[in-house]
Amino acid sequence: MRLSALPAFEDNYVWVLDEGHGALVVDPGDATPVLAAAAEGLAPAAVLVTHHHADHCGGVPALLERFPGLPVFAPEDARIALDCEHVGDGARLRLAGMDVEVLAVPGHTRSHLAFRTGDVLFCGDALFSLGCGRMFEGTPAQMHASLRRLAALPGHTRICCGHEYTLANAAFALAVEPDNPALARRRDEAAALRRAGRSTLPARLEDELACNPFLRCDVPAVRAAAERRLGRPPEDAVEVFAVLRAWKDGFGA
Template identity: 65%
Template sequence: MEPLPLPAFDDNYIWLLRDAAGRALVVDPGDAAPVLAALGDGPPPHAILVTHHHPDHIGGLRALLERWPGTPVYAPHEERITDASHRVGDGDELAIGPWRFRVLAVPGHTRSHVAYVGEGLLFCGDTLFSLGCGRMFEGTPAQMHASLSKLAALPGDTRVCCAHEYTQANAAFALAVDPDNPALRARARDIHALRAAHRPTLPARLDQERACNPFLRCDDPVVRAAAQRHAGRLLADAAEVFGALRAWKDGFRG
């Protein structure tokens, strides 16, 4: 079972899973066109999963529901997602076609952001990116750090299916934080080769992210020291390190 990233807009991915009969699970359809093109005249999807309310994640819902009326849409308890048929929260268990997923609340990017984990896959929207993380539009550094720590605790062979192709830019920042990390340097070389060949860098393995992604390593002395140097002050704990890293990344031009 291979998750398929469908490119949308400038750098989004809409994720697609297909079962043996060709029926699909669709994740974060910001645009209906790539989904309609991929599924063609095949059977309707089993369901649609939504991680959060931003338009580049839900903008295609109405058109998909017009094409396949009654398709279940699973989304967080969020009034800004008006096309949901099933509301989900932390710890909920979902049975969708042949697949089983657990819902994780991961606030920070937005207040109601959720992720879906199961079948060795993590659909994490804009919370965790390969070698990076999402901006905090509605949450606090402590919330976002806790959400990322929750994701980092999943099994190492979990494949991370995030919603944007940001990995190459994130690698530049990660190397500014931790330039002597051999795993990160190797990952950066792989990313460069993949993008030069116009191939996606995703999904990524979670154990690789734990070794390379500075936002998952806020307890690491090297990452802490880099964050403190950039912030110009001592940082009390991992959540403060995270906040300093995120502020650094917000203004980073690599």
């Protein structure tokens, strides 16, 4: 299995997974890195789109021009004006020799999907390493439920998200949990990888469960941080999540 993160734009990744029967291409906001890889032998077999934002699907038309008939799978959303097959929660696809499960994870957008095959999770902008996506269309309850769904996957799951945000997310996570040693280690590891010009991804879910505050809304230290922001005890984990997300939205601004 070859899993690659192709850099695009300022901090996006186009993910490519190839088990020897053609490649799955995930969230090609820009076709350029995919076409460059194709010139070196990459053979796209299908495209998966997690949500409608242009930096995740804007390169699809150019790929279809280069590879006519290339199947594209995307959420049911009128804003995705592509020649594609719309899929939804629970769909199971057989693509390039791989079984792919479709998971609905609304919150960042109302129709956001994640795709899972084996121990690989393509989660777009729902879950980031040490963070999560902004809620452009969903509610805190929706987003928290989506993250809990992803958090319930096996710990060895590899988290393949859409952006290189790990270090920025680490700064916020340490503001929430400054005494978390696993988080400090993850921050140091990520910093070393970036200094070496390497990606911090994929992350492992078991590490995110130990470090990512948005997956730790029931942990006493995270709940206490939310309580300090609120000036009172939060009612439940959803309110903890809502406080964290609002705090992160203005963090460092």
